[in-house]
Amino acid sequence: MSNYNVKSMKAEEFISDEEIRETLKYAEANKNNIELIDSILEKAKPQKTATGYVCKGLTHREASVLLACEIPEKVQEIFKIAEDIKLKFYGNRIVMFAPLYLSNYCVNGCVYCPYHLKNKHIARRKLTQEEVKAEVIALQDMGHKRLAIEAGEDPVNNPIEYILECINTIYSVNHKNGAIRRVNVNIAATTVENYRKLRDAGIGTYILFQETYHKESYLELHPTGPKHDYAYHTEAMDRAMEGGIDDVGLGVLFGLELYKYEFAGLLMHAEHLEAVHGVGPHTISVPRLKRADDIDPDTFDNGIDDDTFAKITACIRLAVPYTGIIISTRESQEVRSRLLNCGVSQVSGASRTSVGGYTEEERPHDTEQFDVSDQRTLDEVVRWLMENGHIPSFCTACYREGRTGDRFMSLCKSGQIVNCCHPNALMTLTEFLVDYASDETKEIGYKMIEDELNKITNSKVLAIAKDNIENIKNSNRRDFRF
Ligand code: SF4
Numbered sequence: 001m002s003n004y005n006v007k008s009m010k011a012e013e014f015i016s017d018e019e020i021r022e023t024l025k026y027a028e029a030n031k032n033n034i035e036l037i038d039s040i041l042e043k044a045k046p047q048k049t050a051t052g053y054v055c056k057g058l059t060h061r062e063a064s065v066l067l068a069c070e071i072p073e074k075v076q077e078i079f080k081i082a083e084d085i086k087l088k089f090y091g092n093r094i095v096m097f098a099p100l101y102l103s104n105y106c107v108n109g110c111v112y113c114p115y116h117l118k119n120k121h122i123a124r125r126k127l128t129q130e131e132v133k134a135e136v137i138a139l140q141d142m143g144h145k146r147l148a149i150e151a152g153e154d155p156v157n158n159p160i161e162y163i164l165e166c167i168n169t170i171y172s173v174n175h176k177n178g179a180i181r182r183v184n185v186n187i188a189a190t191t192v193e194n195y196r197k198l199r200d201a202g203i204g205t206y207i208l209f210q211e212t213y214h215k216e217s218y219l220e221l222h223p224t225g226p227k228h229d230y231a232y233h234t235e236a237m238d239r240a241m242e243g244g245i246d247d248v249g250l251g252v253l254f255g256l257e258l259y260k261y262e263f264a265g266l267l268m269h270a271e272h273l274e275a276v277h278g279v280g281p282h283t284i285s286v287p288r289l290k291r292a293d294d295i296d297p298d299t300f301d302n303g304i305d306d307d308t309f310a311k312i313t314a315c316i317r318l319a320v321p322y323t324g325i326i327i328s329t330r331e332s333q334e335v336r337s338r339l340l341n342c343g344v345s346q347v348s349g350a351s352r353t354s355v356g357g358y359t360e361e362e363r364p365h366d367t368e369q370f371d372v373s374d375q376r377t378l379d380e381v382v383r384w385l386m387e388n389g390h391i392p393s394f395c396t397a398c399y400r401e402g403r404t405g406d407r408f409m410s411l412c413k414s415g416q417i418v419n420c421c422h423p424n425a426l427m428t429l430t431e432f433l434v435d436y437a438s439d440e441t442k443e444i445g446y447k448m449i450e451d452e453l454n455k456i457t458n459s460k461v462l463a464i465a466k467d468n469i470e471n472i473k474n475s476n477r478r479d480f481r482f
């Protein structure tokens with residue numbers, strides 16, 4: 001009998017290797033089963049209700065069948081439904097964020113990351129609070145409002161107190177009209193007590209990539225350090241939720257293991273969180289392995305091409321319609337362009353992936369955690385998004401209004417996004433245009449805002465949004481939100 005138990009608190013039972021293998025067998029056996037594929041596609045489609053649309057999502061088995069399917073017209077349909085879900089639930093908005101690297105000290109031995117302990121030639125650095133301030137000012141001056149902080153695992157150099165102090169510093173900086181309104185945190189798996197401290201410090205999402213769900217590979221890829229403990233790492237999200245963090249972000253590093261295995265594991269993790277805590281993951285990130293200091297992605301056998309990558313993203317969109325999908329600057333402009341139509345809802349812009357990178361004149365290539373493919377400025381990324389019909393949004397309203405976890409999910413499901421996220425996106429985009437944009441970006445942006453205001457169906461909301469936009473243009477008042 002299989003040891004699979006979605007509600008178990010043991011990693012090896014909710015991410016059961018046996019269940020994943022069974023799922024892959026089932027998917028392979030049914031990849032040409034048109035009747036089954038059609039019924040899965042039908043289930044994935046948004047259904048109209050009295051107030052808007054709802055989506056049922058898919059189980060890991062159903063989604064794995066779609067991922068295995070290679071029939072061209074069915075694959076096209078997967079992409080079409082993914083785009084439809086994206087537009088119905090997230091509209092044409094794309095939320096913007098940037099990573100902020102605090103420290104590259106790390107005691108772990110992850111073989112795919114240049115910050116691993118044995119890398120003796122990379123310069124180790126940890127930001128002082130003054131340096132954190134300088135980095136935050138640089139990010140605010142670009143127009144960022146939402147950060148994801150990153151730090152290696154090192155109880156001596158980066159203890160939880162250091163992380164908390166940095167969060168406090170970040171929230172305290174207000175340069176000109178700038179403010180960081182949401183700090184998401186990507187640090188190593190830790191204790192319930194530390195998660196509670198992070199919650200009390202007012203973090204947004206706690207993000208932790210699983211890297212790989214395949215236990216054997218996991219142990220080989222993390223040969224030394226506390227991260228070697230597969231169960232402790234895999235059960236981290238349960239501890240985070242126990243510590244009161246409602247929004248958690250999952251992710252695997254595609255390229256380490258076979259992607260179909262990772263895909264099934266990722267969805268089983270999401271199902272586990274939903275079954276145990278009543279809320280699925282807030283976000284899923286889809287990073288692909290990239291080149292860095294002493295890391296050569298070609299030494300890993302499981303790299304995936306752009307087509308497969310797009311298909312994985314689209315299948316995730318169908319399986320977990322209410323979970324945001326994040327794509328970083330690891331990917332090129334071309335790939336990002338394509339993925340934006342497959343269901344991605346958040347992108348980073350103008351990222352520097354080294355400690356202190358934002359205050360350096362030149363991009364410091366030798367100390368980056370990974371090579372950044374998309375090296376454009378935030379102004380350029382914002383303009384590019386708008387030219388392609390997407391509204392760049394700097395909205396952090398849910399976090400500011402305490403709409404996290406299931407309260408956020410109910411907003412998603414209520415059909416009121418058009419009267420909430422949409423005006424918030426337009427107001428925060430106005431802030432960006434007034435305070436930080438080039439003339440060329442301003443011109444495109446104001447025109448877009450004019451057109452997009454017409455989509456707001458509630459006349460009261462429309463009047464308030466218009467009023468707030470005028471206020472932003474004509475005064476220093478900021479942070480209006482629904
Ligand atoms: S991936 Fe994270 S834990 Fe692993 S070596 Fe890099 S910084 Fe350390």
Ligand code: SF4
Nearest residue numbers: 395396397398420421
């Ligand atoms: S209102 Fe909430 S869900 Fe909508 S874009 Fe803003 S933060 Fe996201």
